[in-house]
Amino acid sequence: MRAEPFNDEDEVKNINSLSEYLEDIVGGSEFISKTIDPKSVDESTVTDEMKGLRTLSFEKRRDFYVDGRINDQRDWYVSKAQANKDAGKNGTFVCSLSMY
Secondary structure (H helix, E strand, O other): OOOOOOOOOOHHHHHHHHHHHHHHHHHHOHHHHHHOOHHHOOHHHOOHHHHHHHOOOHHHHHHHHHHHHHHHHHHHHHHHHHHHHHHHHHHHHHHHHHOO
16 A cells, blocks of 8 residues: 555565565464464565555546545444344344243
8 A cells, every 4th residue: 555664665675674564563472373374475476456456546546545445344233232232132132031
């Protein structure tokens, strides 16, 4: 997304920085490193779609982020809240039945 700390003009430097960052995360977590080999994080980790996204204008990158992250997260929370509300109603109903 061309945000800090990966907003250097040199794309190779950005890719290397991201690879090192991800390698540190994977290597620093015993749980994750059991699933993902820290050395498997390399230049191929950055996909062509990711590279293409970085070439877009700030406005288009912002819209992509809002749609793909913020709206998606909001929708997830709304559906989770509805599921919890429904579960609460069911629990209340079961408790009411058990009292008789």
